[in-house]
Amino acid sequence: MPPKKSAPAAKAPIEEHKAHAKEFLERPEHKVKPAGFPDEAHETDEAKD
């Protein structure tokens, strides 16, 4: 498995950002919902007055 690269600096060429995005989306550990994540992510119905 290739080493994980950090995100490029904001001012880096857009090609670097696109490459990082593509690599990041393949990481399996970020696809799993963590413990403590609410099942209902939005409470908008309670919000709107």
Add this chain to the structure above:
Amino acid sequence: MTPTNCGGTSLNQNDAAVNYLYGVDMAVRYNVPWTTFASMIISGRGAVVPIRYSVIAPTRFDGSPGFTGNHGIFVNERRATDGAYLVYDPLADGRRAGIPRGPQWWPGSLLKAAAYAYPGTNIGCVHASFTRDTD
């Protein structure tokens, strides 16, 4: 009769809904490092981001005075000059004076703080559901 409280939806439920309705497949990712989140937006993707509204409540971006719970917003782009993010908050409908209307440029520090404060989030990370690259 209309319900007064029907709960909310999760990132995965929203992904399933837009898949069914529009054939759009979102990339739901958890605990995304902030610098990677910025990179994803700069690269041409939009994102739904769950936030804690208590962070937004004291600011001029508050779309529902008194509300401090969990909420979802859409981030469309990042402005290179100051690092602000164009945020579509469904509560920002201008329904009365003092409530913003339409998309607003939120400071990056504000978006980050609100996303960091969402329950179940690792330090320095945010959760997000990304669109495809539209650039």
